[in-house]
Amino acid sequence: YVQTARDSAQHLLGILNDILDVSTMExxxxxxxxxxxxxxxxxAEVHALMRVTASEKGLELDLQIERGVPEWVQADPTRxxxxxFNLINNAIKFTTQGSVKVVVQPRPAGAxxxxxxxxxxxxxxxxxxxxxxxxxxxQADPSVKRRFGGTxxxxxxxxxxxxMMGGDISVSSQLGVGTTFKVVL
Numbered sequence: 001y002v003q004t005a006r007d008s009a010q011h012l013l014g015i016l017n018d019i020l021d022v023s024t025m026e027x028x029x030x031x032x033x034x035x036x037x038x039x040x041x042x043x044a045e046v047h048a049l050m051r052v053t054a055s056e057k058g059l060e061l062d063l064q065i066e067r068g069v070p071e072w073v074q075a076d077p078t079r080x081x082x083x084x085f086n087l088i089n090n091a092i093k094f095t096t097q098g099s100v101k102v103v104v105q106p107r108p109a110g111a112x113x114x115x116x117x118x119x120x121x122x123x124x125x126x127x128x129x130x131x132x133x134x135x136x137x138x139q140a141d142p143s144v145k146r147r148f149g150g151t152x153x154x155x156x157x158x159x160x161x162x163x164m165m166g167g168d169i170s171v172s173s174q175l176g177v178g179t180t181f182k183v184v185l
Contacts, residue, residue: 030164032076032079032161032165033076033078034074034076035074035076036072036073036074037072037073037074037075037076037077038071038072039069039070039071039072039073039104040065040069040071040104042077042081043065043104043116044063045081046084046088047061047088047102049085050085050092053089053092054100057092057095057096058097059095059097059098060098060100061099061100061101061102062099062101062102063102063104064101064102064104065103066103066105066106068105069104069106070106073114074166075165076161076165079161079165080185082157083161083183084118084183086154086155086158087158088102090154090155090181091119091122091179092120094122094123095120095121095123095178096123097121098120098121098122098178099120099121100120100121101117101118101120102118103115104116105117107184113166113167113184114185115182115184116183116185117180117182117183118181118183119178119179119180120179120180121178122178122179123175124173124176124177125173125175126173126175129173130171130172130173133171134156134159135156155169162184162185165185167185169183169184170182
């Protein structure tokens with residue numbers, strides 16, 4: 001009972017934090033603290049934390065940092081962790097077998113910045129779901145919400161944070177095959 005109460009409290013806290021983030025973004029009062037951040041260190045922290053969750057589900061959580069990725073980037077480290085945690089957590093949540101792979105690489109053709117791809121072998125999404133994915137409170141269908149939980153706010157928040165840091169998030173997916181979220185910073 002205590003564990004159930006604790007889990008419920010953690011879930012409620014997550015919902016409250018999401019609602020507060022959306023409200024401060026809408027009001028224009030959310031301010032980022034952009035500082036030089038050691039990118040590999042932030043990604044390794046999130047990876048280590050999420051590896052436990054993946055392992056509990058019997059999933060592999062692979063991390064690959066390619067050559068040419070800058071050691072330091074200009075970002076808000078707390079919000080960068082939030083974006084990565086949300087995307088990796090979603091990938092693990094919607095994957096019942098297989099793996100989740102995080103790849104960090106320089107942007108193609110010498111463009112400034114980095115790309116972080118989170119690819120899962122999960123349930124995937126149809127085109128209509130992908131089109132509506134970043135809409136507030138959007139859930140693909142009620143059975144998915146019941147099975148996996150969530151409020152439908154995390155992706156909207158993550159995309160807005162990425163955009164506030166000068167980047168963006170895109171998604172590609174195939175139903176029954178898996179999904180890739182790409183964060184460009």
